[in-house]
Amino acid sequence: MSNLKDIKEQEIDLDKVYAYVEFPDKISGRCGSYNSAYFKSSIKGGVFLRECRDCGIHARKVYKHR
Numbered sequence: 081m082s083n084l085k086d087i088k089e090q091e092i093d094l095d096k097v098y099a100y101v102e103f104p105d106k107i108s109g110r111c112g113s114y115n116s117a118y119f120k121s122s123i124k125g126g127v128f129l130r131e132c133r134d135c136g137i138h139a140r141k142v143y144k145h146r
Contacts, residue, residue, distance in 0.1 A: 092137055097129070100141040113137060 092113065106112045111119075111132040121130040128141040 094136045094138070097138040097140050100139050103137075103139060111135060111137065 114134040116134040
């Protein structure tokens with residue numbers, strides 16, 4: 081997996097689902113590209129998927145059950 085520095089240097093691929101730890105929010109709850117808080121999101125099987133409705137970037141966060 082690539083790290084945050086590599087992703088910043090490359091153009092963002094909107095077809096890829098980025099891991100939240102690889103591409104975290106610059107401002108909590110806001111898209112890093114458009115500073116938007118308008119997302120389409122879902123959770124299934126402990127995986128949270130979020131898509132920015134302005135730019136289309138996808139992010140996922142995996143939650144482990146205790």
